[in-house]
Amino acid sequence: MNKTTIKISVLAFLGFMTYGYAQQQQQDPYKGKVGINTVTPSATMDVQPNSDNARVESKTNEGIIAPKLSKTRIANIETPVEGTLVYATDATYSAGSDATVNNRVAKITEKGYYFYNGTEWVKAGSDATDQLWAQRDNGGVTETYLKPAENDGTSFTYKKSEVEITSKDSGYNNTNQGLSNFSGYGISSRRYNNIGYGPALSLVAGRGSIATPEASQVGDTLGRIYFNPTPSVSTANAGYGVSIVSKLVEKQNDTSYATSLEIGVRNIGESYPVGAIHISPNRNVGIGKIADGFRLDVHGGVRSHGIEIKSQGNIGPSFSIRNDSKDKPHQANKWVLYNMTDADPNTPGGYNDGLVFWSYNSDDSAGGPKLMLTDSGSLIVGAKYTYINTSLPTEKLVVDGNAKIQSLSGTGDRVVVADQDGVLKTSQFVMKATDTTDGCSASNAGAIHYKEIDKGGKMVGVFGFCTRDTQGNYKWAYNMGGANMLDGTGAFGSGL
Known part of the structure; x- marks a missing residue:
């Protein structure tokens, strides 16, 4: 066969092959696609494990590994193509003089997959402005945290035991820092600054909507805090147990208004907390009711x-008033002051109207009434007139028992009389023989003195009278004896 024939045959073969390939391209749905471990790729590149490695019990490493490059090596890519995917092995980089290159790798802050978005390298799975979360090791515990917008210590961290928020603002000389924890134990908040203000809980109430808020009105509840138990049945509702509620009770304008606070508790048989402590705008406190002035x-x-x-x-x-150190049988362990009345006078055993002191023993047994001031103003010492079955006296002072007035004390028995002003005092109208120190003078003129004397070997009782003679001298004159004596018949002796 000559050269001409060979050339024609080759051209015919190539033409046939080209035609066949074109026909195949028109009929093959997998054209232009690459399949690994699959003859039917469903994307430009479809990577599948082989049948053995796909088994659940297999332990081979499967997946795709992008080129592993250091941050410095990634920065050295002169003209990165948009969509390029790499794995950064570190975040170490010394910034150079080219700001474009420096900015291009600025978002590579830790190991991981990064892709080029046409402007800069960003972490895979996030936009350039959405790289908020990162992970770190804390004593063997992997913590996921929210990256701060600025490198100022602000963070949001969560782990199995708690969620923690750390914040910082530029107020108060840039020292206003806060730390809040949310855990199974509860919520705690700490605040640090140089003006002495602690953390705050702010509840703001209003009408309208977030987009178009409206002012609160008188009677609106400004905030509520509830403490509720968990019911035994998961579908049941145990309701509110304890409530702390604040209300707007009066309003003049946005900065001049009055509020109230109520703490409610719930008892057996009740379906909601009932106000136990009320604090009114004028700071009055009511327990069991609203304070009334x-x-x-x-x-x-x-x-x-x-x-x-x-x-x-x-x-x-x-x-x-109780004193538990008074535990002897003769001691009043407790004194009680009652403002007594009798609702039904026909019922025996009631009480007269008045203010009464009762004593009680250490075992709370009653010692009985001791002192009473009646509604009509009588003061009664003793228990006799406390009960309704005894008519109250009209006297202003009644003593049910013996009485002692210390200012009237002295030697011997004396008579107590009232002077023209109604003042009680003692009189020397009768004095015993033991009282020999008092002479007869103008101050006790008319006093009678009694003593016993020896008269002819016999003791005779005689009375002596403090009298005044014709010369104006005060002297005792007795009813028996010589000069200055009574003559025994009842007439005064010649001594007078």
């Missing part, structure tokens, strides 16, 4: 380490 208004009893204030029906409000 008093700094402290208590609806019910009060007890403070031995002091009790309470109300007991017809017995009335009471004030008691």
Whole structure:
């Protein structure tokens, strides 16, 4: 065969092959695609593990590994192509004089996959402005944290045990720093600054919407905090247990308004917390009710380490003082002051109207009433007139028992008389023989002195009178004896 024939045959073969390839391209859906371990690639490149390595129990390393380059090597790529994917092995880089190159690799801050977006290298899986999260090792625990917008210590960290937020602002000489923790134990917040302000919890209420807020109105609840138990059935609702509620009670303008605070608790049989402590805008505190004009208004009893204030029906409000060191049988362990009344006079065993002191023993057994000031102003010492079955006296002072007035004390028995001003005092109208120091003078003129004398070998009782003779001398004159004596018949002796 000559050269001409060979050339024609080759050309015919190439023409046939070209035609066949063209026909194949028109009919083959996988044209221009590469398949690894697959003859039917579903993308430009489709990488599949072989059948053995795809088994669940297989332990071979499968996947795609992009070129591993240091940050410096990545920076040395003169004209990176958009979409290029690499794996950065470190974040070490010494900035050069070319700012474009420096900015191109500025987002490579740790190991990982990065791709070139046409302007800079950014971490795979995030946009250039969305690289917010990173991970770090903390004593063997991998922590995921939110990167700060600036390198100023601000962070958001979470791990299995807690979520932690650290913040910092430029206020107060750039020293206003906060740290908040959210964990299974609860919520804690710390604040550090140079003006002494601690952390705050702010609840803001308003009307309208976030886009178009409107001012709060009188009667609006400004904030609520609830403490609730968990019910035994997961689908049940246990309701609110304790509530702290603040309301807007009066308003003049946006900066001049009045608020109130109420703390409510819930008891057996109740379906919601009921106000236990009320604080009004004028700082009055009501316990069990809203304070009605008093700094402290208590609806019910009060007890403070031995002091009790309470109300007991017809017995009335009471004030008691206890001293537990008084534990002897003769000691009053507790004194109670009652403002008593009798609701039903026809019921035996009631009480007269008045203020009464009762004593109680250490076992709380009653020692009984000791002192009473009636509603009509009579002061009664003793228990006789406390009960309703005894009519109250009209006298202003009644003593149920013996009485002692220390200012009237002296030697011997004396008579107590009232002077023209109604003042009680002792009189020397009768004095015993033991009282021999008092002479007869103008101050005790008319006094009678009694003593026993020896008269003819017999003891005779005689009375002596403090009298004044014709010369104006004060002297004792007795009813028996010589000069200055009574003559025994009842007439005065010649001594007078």
